[in-house]
Amino acid sequence: xxxxxxxxLPVLLxxxxxxxEPLPAFTTFVQSRALAIILVGGFILxxxxxxxxxxxxxxxxxxxxxxxxxxxxxxxxxxxxxIAVSIASMAIGTLSGVLLGLGQISPSRPIAKISxxxxxxxxxxxxxxxxxxxxxxxxxxxxxxxxxxxxPAWFKAIIGLALPVMANVAEIVRxxxxxxxxxxxxxxxxxxxxxxxxxxxxxxxxAFKRMIPPWMNLYAILxxxxxxxxxxxxxxxxxxxxxxxxxxxxxDLYLPFYTMLLLMFFAYCYPxxxxxxxxxxxxxxxx
Amino acid sequence: xxxxxxxxxxxxSSTHGLNYSVFFDNYDQTLFLKGLQTTIFLSLxxxxxxxxxxxxxxxxxxxxxxxxxxxxxxxxxxxxxTPPLVQLAFFYYAVSSLLPTLTDQFGAQxxxxxxxxxxxxxxxxxxxxxxxxxxxxxxxxxxTAMTEAAESLGYTRFQIYRIVVVPIAFRICLPSLGNNLVxxxxxxxxxxxxxxxxxxxxxxxxxxxxxxxREMMVLLLITYVALVAVLVGLMQxxxxxxxxxxxxx
Amino acid sequence: xxxxxxIEIDHVEKSFHNTVVxxxxxxxxxxxxxxxxxxxxxSGKSTLLRCINALVPVSxxxxxxxxxxxxxxxxxxxxxxxxxxxxxxxxxxxxxxxxIQNIAMAPINVLGRPKEESYERARQLLAKVxxxxxxxxxxxxxxxxxxQRVAIARSLAMNPLVMLFDEVTAALDPExxxxxxxxxxxxAAEGMTCILVTHEMGFASEVAxxxxxxxxxxxxxxxxxxxxxxxxxxxxxxxxxSQVL
Numbered sequence: 176x177x178x179x180x181x182x183x184l185p186v187l188l189x190x191x192x193x194x195x196e197p198l199p200a201f202t203t204f205v206q207s208r209a210l211a212i213i214l215v216g217g218f219i220l221x222x223x224x225x226x227x228x229x230x231x232x233x234x235x236x237x238x239x240x241x242x243x244x245x246x247x248x249x250x251x252x253x254x255x256x257x258i259a260v261s262i263a264s265m266a267i268g269t270l271s272g273v274l275l276g277l278g279q280i281s282p283s284r285p286i287a288k289i290s291x292x293x294x295x296x297x298x299x300x301x302x303x304x305x306x307x308x309x310x311x312x313x314x315x316x317x318x319x320x321x322x323x324x325x326x327p328a329w330f331k332a333i334i335g336l337a338l339p340v341m342a343n344v345a346e347i348v349r350x351x352x353x354x355x356x357x358x359x360x361x362x363x364x365x366x367x368x369x370x371x372x373x374x375x376x377x378x379x380x381x382a383f384k385r386m387i388p389p390w391m392n393l394y395a396i397l398x399x400x401x402x403x404x405x406x407x408x409x410x411x412x413x414x415x416x417x418x419x420x421x422x423x424x425x426x427d428l429y430l431p432f433y434t435m436l437l438l439m440f441f442a443y444c445y446p447x448x449x450x451x452x453x454x455x456x457x458x459x460x461x462x
Numbered sequence: 463x464x465x466x467x468x469x470x471x472x473x474x475s476s477t478h479g480l481n482y483s484v485f486f487d488n489y490d491q492t493l494f495l496k497g498l499q500t501t502i503f504l505s506l507x508x509x510x511x512x513x514x515x516x517x518x519x520x521x522x523x524x525x526x527x528x529x530x531x532x533x534x535x536x537x538x539x540x541x542x543x544t545p546p547l548v549q550l551a552f553f554y555y556a557v558s559s560l561l562p563t564l565t566d567q568f569g570a571q572x573x574x575x576x577x578x579x580x581x582x583x584x585x586x587x588x589x590x591x592x593x594x595x596x597x598x599x600x601x602x603x604x605x606t607a608m609t610e611a612a613e614s615l616g617y618t619r620f621q622i623y624r625i626v627v628v629p630i631a632f633r634i635c636l637p638s639l640g641n642n643l644v645x646x647x648x649x650x651x652x653x654x655x656x657x658x659x660x661x662x663x664x665x666x667x668x669x670x671x672x673x674x675x676r677e678m679m680v681l682l683l684i685t686y687v688a689l690v691a692v693l694v695g696l697m698q699x700x701x702x703x704x705x706x707x708x709x710x711x
Numbered sequence: 712x713x714x715x716x717x718i719e720i721d722h723v724e725k726s727f728h729n730t731v732v733x734x735x736x737x738x739x740x741x742x743x744x745x746x747x748x749x750x751x752x753x754s755g756k757s758t759l760l761r762c763i764n765a766l767v768p769v770s771x772x773x774x775x776x777x778x779x780x781x782x783x784x785x786x787x788x789x790x791x792x793x794x795x796x797x798x799x800x801x802x803x804x805x806x807x808x809x810x811i812q813n814i815a816m817a818p819i820n821v822l823g824r825p826k827e828e829s830y831e832r833a834r835q836l837l838a839k840v841x842x843x844x845x846x847x848x849x850x851x852x853x854x855x856x857x858x859q860r861v862a863i864a865r866s867l868a869m870n871p872l873v874m875l876f877d878e879v880t881a882a883l884d885p886e887x888x889x890x891x892x893x894x895x896x897x898x899a900a901e902g903m904t905c906i907l908v909t910h911e912m913g914f915a916s917e918v919a920x921x922x923x924x925x926x927x928x929x930x931x932x933x934x935x936x937x938x939x940x941x942x943x944x945x946x947x948x949x950x951x952x953s954q955v956l
Contacts, residue, residue, distance in 0.1 A: 213536055224560065299684050299690040301648040304662060308683065311675045399545035406547070406655050413548060420555075429556040437544045437552060444543040611803035611862075615765050615817040615869060616792035625820065629807050708851020709806040 208301045213441065221434035239431050246419040247435070254439045260333055260411070261398040268337040268397075269390070270342025279349045282370070290345070297342030302400050309335035310407045319414035332404040340397055347389045351382035387454040399440060412436060481674035484681060490668045497664025498685065504581060504660055505647045505689075511586035512646060513639075516593025523598050534594065541591035547652050549588055554580040554656045581653040588645040597641060598634035601627060633704055640697035644690050651686075661685065717742045717873060717904055718763065723772035724756055725928075732758045734928045736772070740873075740921075741904065745899040747907045747915040749939075750925035751951060756908040757800075759925075760875045761868045763906070765799050775870055789821065796866030797875040800882055804850040810861045811837060811846040822869070826902040829868070836864040840894050856887025860894055873904040880911060912955055916940050924948045 219412050222239050278290030297305065313331050317324040363373040405413035416436050420428055465622050471485035483490040522534045541549065558580060566572040575583070604627050614621045654662045662682065669678040716739035725733040732755040740746050747750045748756045761767040763774055765781050765788055774781035779791050786922055804813050814833035818824040837843050840860035850858050866874060876895060880888045892914050899905050899918045909915055915922060916936040923933040924945070940956075943949045 194620045213540060217540075221556075278476075296687060299644070299648075299687050301651040301662075301686055302681050303651040303654065304679075304686060307662070307666075308679045312679060337590075395543070399543075399547075402545040402547045403652075406652075413551070417551075429559045433548065433552040433556040437548050440544045440548065441540065445539060448539075448543055528737070605803075607799065607801055607803045608805065610766055614766060614795075614797045614819040615865070616789045617817070618789075621820060625816070626805055630805075633807070702878060706807050706851060707849045708853075709849060711741060 188346075194313060213438075217434055217438060218431075221430045224430060234427070239428065242423060242425075242428060243431055243435060246415075246432070250412050250415045250419065250432075250436065251439070253410065254416040254436075257401040258398065259445070260329070260401045260404065261394070263333045264336040264340055264401070265394050265397055267333065268340025269344050271337065272341040273348055274346025275341060275345035277374075279345065280352060281303050287330060294342045294345045295347075297338050300339070302336070302339050303403050303406060305338045306332065306335035306403055306407055309338065328407075328409055329404075332407065332409050335407075336397060336400060336403070337399075337429050340393065344390065347386050347393070349384075350389075351386040352378055353374065355381050355383055384458055389450045391447060391451045391454070395444045395451070398444055398447075402440075412439065478679055481672055482677050482681065483668065483672045483674060484678075487672070490672060493664045493668055494661075497659060497661040500578070500659055500664075501647075501650055501661040501689070504578070504585075504650045504653060504658070505693075507582045508585045508589060508646055508650065509643050511582065512589035512593050512643075515586055515590025516597050519590065519594030520597035520601065523594065524601070538591045538594050541588050542595075546585070546588045546649055547655060550581065550584045550652055550656060553584045577653070577656045577658050581650070581656065581658050585646060585649055586650075588649065589642055592642045592645075593639065596635050596638045597631070600631035600638075603634045604630045633701075633706070635703050636697070636704065640694065642700070643697070645692055647689060647693060648686070716740060717744075717777055719775040720759075720763070721773045721774075721775075723759070723774060724763060724770045725755070726770050733762070733769075733929050736925075736928075736930055738923060738930065738933070740904065742872075742904055744920045745905045745907070745918050746921045746923065747919035747936075748923045748925055749909065749910055749912065749915060749951075750923075750931075752837075752859045752943065754925045755928040756925055757877050760797060760877050760906065760908055761846070763875060764795050765791055766797075773829065781840050793822070793869055794872045795875060796869055796871035796873070797877065798859070798862050798866055798879050800878040802850070802855070802862045802882075803861055803886050804858055804865070809847050809849055810842065810853065813850070813861055814865045817865065833864070833868060837861075839867075839928055840864045841890075854887055855883045856890045859883065859887075859891045863891070863894055863898075867898075872908065874898065876905065876907040876909070878908050878910065880909070910955070912940065912952070924951065 222243075274289050275294055278286050279294060281287045281290065310328070310331050313326055313334065316328055317326055352374075359377060359381070360373060363377045368377065402411065402413045405411050405417075413436065416432050420432055468486040471482045475481045475483070475486070484494045485491070519534050519538065522530045525531055554577060558575060561574050563571040563573055608626055608630065609622050612626045617625065650660060651662045653660050654666070657663065659667075665678045665682050669675045672678075718738075718740040720736055720738045723733055723736045724731070736755075736759060738746070748759065750756055750891075758767060758796050759812065763776065765786060769782050772782070776791060779794070780786065781791060784897050798814055804810075805816075808816060810878065811830065811833050815829040818829040818832065819826055834843070834846065837846055840863060842857060842860055842864075845853060845857060845861075850861070853861065863874075863879075879895070880891050883891060888911075892911065895905065895907070896914075896918050905918075906909065906920070907915070919936050921933065922936050924931050924939060924940040924943075924947075926947050930949045932943060940952065943952060
């Protein structure tokens, strides 16, 4: 059987042990066609169900589609905010995660141990709990000498989401480095490369390609997790959807509105998943 | 036995201001333990149901009916690529608004499925979508040579599946399945958003009254990491007990 | 060499998509005969064995094994496979069962034999392939040659009329190869009908009653080992033999 590349499953927790082959899923069927089917089909279905159920309404009321269109720009704006948060968290999480991942293979034992512990701790904690943790425990402003920096809630939320991202990136980096055969280290060492040179010139360039698919996978997971900020009171697409539903006060709107929100995320995350898969396959062929 | 522990935490609270009320306050303790119980129940129910979803889905994906395969594939892609929190809201607010209500013993209207029920359904489908993929790729990873050998010995298709494919595929799946189940346990915290009194919700109730956010946060994180550690330990033990000497999957 | 042939292959053709793998193959194999099929890689030898066992359907022609029409669409595969055992190049033992379980399980599950009897028979077969002490070892704990001998015992447990060997020593090192070849030689000597696809020319000339040389999906030449190895008529046969001998 073939060697199993690490980190190929899209889980909030990146696997410690080798996971299965990159899933070559649905080659028979899912192309962009499927995306269109799910998007349009799901939408029409939910509108249809709701319309059928509200058909008996006594008072004349605006059609579901009109109401949706009225709110769509606002909710769409909220969705863009989710994307912005995901990009910021990913950037912070990736930078700190690379450091933490390299720390795990540090020749200094204490650094390696601490990095390992931090990685495990943040990887195995629920994202929502970590978000609460940061929201409540970071001060609302930061004093640096005479300088006072305010820490707005959205900024804390970005940090809160960056923590689990950091731990998962650290694991991706460590896994990527570990996946390069030890003989590469040995042969480079025999050519009198220094440790730093081996890492940066020989190991990381090879490992980099393998880290990209799980990293993208993590980004898709993070994007979906940004909705958690609505739970801690930050206005995002989820909050706005709820607000719109409260403002309209119509039961028949719940299904179309939540379907719309689900489909916004699907339209963003599904192409990423497809791209990840094709990259995974290409990486798998090369090695 | 609990008495000295309670006394020590009380002392810690009065001298150092570290208020771990859960260890000495009866009310808070009950709340916390009930929350823990709910989280464990929620996790176990979802683990069981998501594995069922995974098995049924993997079976449907091997079906000869094109419609069954496409339907399963769409289900998997949809649940994998949308936020679990929105899925939960979708079920709890949108789907439940379509269902009829029951009249309870006090004459009030009550939904057929309560928030805990929806959390179980929602998370089971979410994790189940991942399980379908895990089981399917496990089955695909069984070498065809193995099924061919069984075929040449005269086994029927169903026998080959039961005696050869499933036992081997299951061993191949187990690490990925473990990861997904750990993930599922962490995902149960989302039930907080619809007011299911699980561990996070119970803790929030405690800290909003006892004003001990910092302490409760630490306790929460440790509890979850411990829960995950127990599950990982169990999965590893299971893996070990199923390990075949000399066989590298 | 007289009597009704046990296996009768008549003008068999096989193609996968547009690639023709077997073209017009005919052979007759009588009871107790040991036939060796030799030839360059990709000449369709393995496919022919798979066709005899109905693992692969033929495109045209007919195969009859002890009165069973293999190319019949309503073929009772179970009945056929009771008569025909096959051993593969890659052993293909079930990795999650011990050696003795591998041998005993098909008689229990497929033939519905009692457990005790099947295990008793499995023990005898293990002794026959000289692996009694490995009864409780898993395939992963055995060497390639040992696994292959278990695989032979597993097929014998079904009491087949004929055994097919598909390059069974190709994946083995020279030492372990010998153990397996001895096992097959003993079987042939006991009168088991055998069809071997092999690259071991020395072995073929020693045990075979009949040698078939195939190339490009056709039987180019056939005859006794002496005919083929000492006095081949066809240029392709001679070219091939000069390369391998």
